[in-house]
Amino acid sequence: MTNGHRIVVLGAGYTGMFTAVRLAHRTRRTDVRITLVNPSSRFVERLRMHQLATGQELAHHRIPDLLAGTGVTFVQGRATTVDPEARLVTVDGAEPLPYDTLVYALGSSTGTTVPGADLHAYTLNSPEIAGRFAARLAEVAACRGTVTVCGGGLTGIEAATEIAESHPGLRVTLISPDEPGSMMGPKARGYLRRALDRLGITVETGARVTKVLPDSVELADERIVRSDACLWTAGVRVSPLAADAGIATDDRGLILVDATLRSVSHPEIHAVGDAAAVRLAWGQIHGTCQSGLPTAQYTADTIARLVRGKAVRPFRFGYFHQPVSLGRRDAVIQFTRADETPRRIHLTGRAAVAYKEMVSGSPLTTFRLSRRMNVTTIVSKGGRATRRPAA
Template sequence: MSARETDATADHHVVVLGAGYAGMAAAVQLAARAGRKKGLTVTLVNAQDRFTERLRLHMTATGQELAELSIPEMLEGTGAEFVRGWVTALDTDAKTVRIDDDRVLRYDTLVYGLGSVADTAAVPGAEEHAYTVNGPEEAESLAGRLARLGSGTVVVAGSGLTGIESAAEIAERHPGLDVVLVGRHEPGDSMNPKARAYLRSALDRLGVQVRSGAEVVKVLPGSVELAGGGSIAADAVLWTSGTRVSPLAAAAGLAVDERGRIVTDTALRSESHPDVYAVGDAAAVRQGYGVLHGTCQSGMPTGVHAAVSIVRALEGKRPKPFRFGYYHSPVSLGRNDAVVQFTRPDDSPRRICLTGRAAARYKEAVTASPWPTYGRMKKMPASGAFWPRGGRFTRIRAAR
């Protein structure tokens, strides 16, 4: 048991829960800044030591291999400690985190970034009979099932971006399978008419059957039942409809919204517990146009901002408000096709969009491995951080 687990050998100990896009950004930025902030130590806790590229899990689900990205390797040289384990309890009064092997970590400041998963609890049978792309193991399980199916029907429940990308990828990689995309909304309903029409034509070209205005209300071993009656035979079901977050925050007494996300102030601190910062999908971050929806596009900036805010607070400065505007919505349609809808800061669609191979190259650029971005964060503690935006790296300066 390390000294950090028992007590106060350090002046200020920050524990980061979750090494997704937002959690990694927070941990790397904090570790970089800790080098010049005497007494600041950082511990990153994650269930796996492999970084999950969630933006590419639809590729894993079709048998494509992704690069192995090691979290401990990324933290090498930063001084941050990595702890592998599932978080089982959070005590905000004692300021401790319990891990599944009964280790207890003490914190002075906590960064909560445990993220979200597909909400298979929302519909009967989804937990037992549907696949998800929540992580590499789940995606690989689906890939194995698809590889064993010579023919048959795959139902993708949910017509959001994850559902669209997954349906297109499955149809392209497994042309012998019938793919049915089921959702309450038309695919690409938030896009402008040109982008939406292109997306629909691409799905048609790939042979994806779209059932809009439909909702799966029950998943059975060989079919799905729809609201209002009717069913679809299914040899495999992929669940992408809705998300849920860990109940740990609510159980610990943190103020949460109706979806269980931690309600934050303008600096990303919990409104009920200011020594807890929330980032990524775990946070209900309000902007002038509404609450952020979880994406890598907004997740990494929340992680960086939390790190900068923590350091500012330790230096006796007031953390600055977090401000974020959306820029684009890139959607892959197989390996060589895509549509990119450029957006206003409030995520409403602009008139401009990219389609086809140019869009596919653009999406590949902006969703490429985040490792170079985190590497830049490690090296630039004094002037902020970089993350991809619009096909280029945008520098974010932290006022000091």
């Protein structure tokens, strides 16, 4: 009896889940066994974590349910080591998993390297932490206190506006080195700024947090900003698992990949989403669901072709939009070129709210449909720029 081709997928976030489900469909007539490994049996909608952080109830999705009918084996546990030479993954609480092909989809989380951030700030790294922040938020709101959101990227903007809308009595301060929405065009950025003003959010632009204290944050110019609760959304960290295993990574720990998203040091390892250093002709993609799902789709299709002995083409991708919720009743959508520079067109108000909700809910719909058909998540392949290899 043959063991078949053994594929192990590490991580059941957006990219790991999509890779496993699509790969199962694409290899259903081949001798392939797919195992998906994740510490929790709950599928976390990272796009909605700012809602959890304000105490909103969200649907609870179980990974085994999402995998039903695919033939994918789910192993609940944390991967502790990868041995690329033996092609073996060690998982706590489970038997070691041998593999012929490994998909590394462990993603990223918010880094808390600033002194005191790990002790006195909350993050959106898990539903449990977001739930604890929501409880603290309710306490602070009861005494009309102050909340600081550190980081003016899209996550920080969505969190700050969600907090201000959910708890109008709170004083919310958004602290950012750059102007919020700086990557947007002037009209979308202006709309965003007016939304922050309408919600009563104080914006500290050009400010860098140097220390988080129990009741305040300290800025680089030595100013102290009162903070009864601090939400940290700045900075990114990845699992050290790949680097510890001797897999080639960049200085941030992202796996270095070739044009087909395979490890440059271990070609049997494919990296997707936030875990991969993917460089295209116009630049390196950054960790978002918008770019992560296409890497998962491409990798599932690539592995299916390799299993059948077929040739593969290089990965191509271009950005299309920047959707940002501004609470539950407002949003702004900036449409972009492939390299994420803004186009003239943008969307606001109710139409933008509906658009953003469609985007946030689309991964789960994609997973369910992908159990029985090929669903594409690639809106743009980047045009002419991605037809040539990266420098």
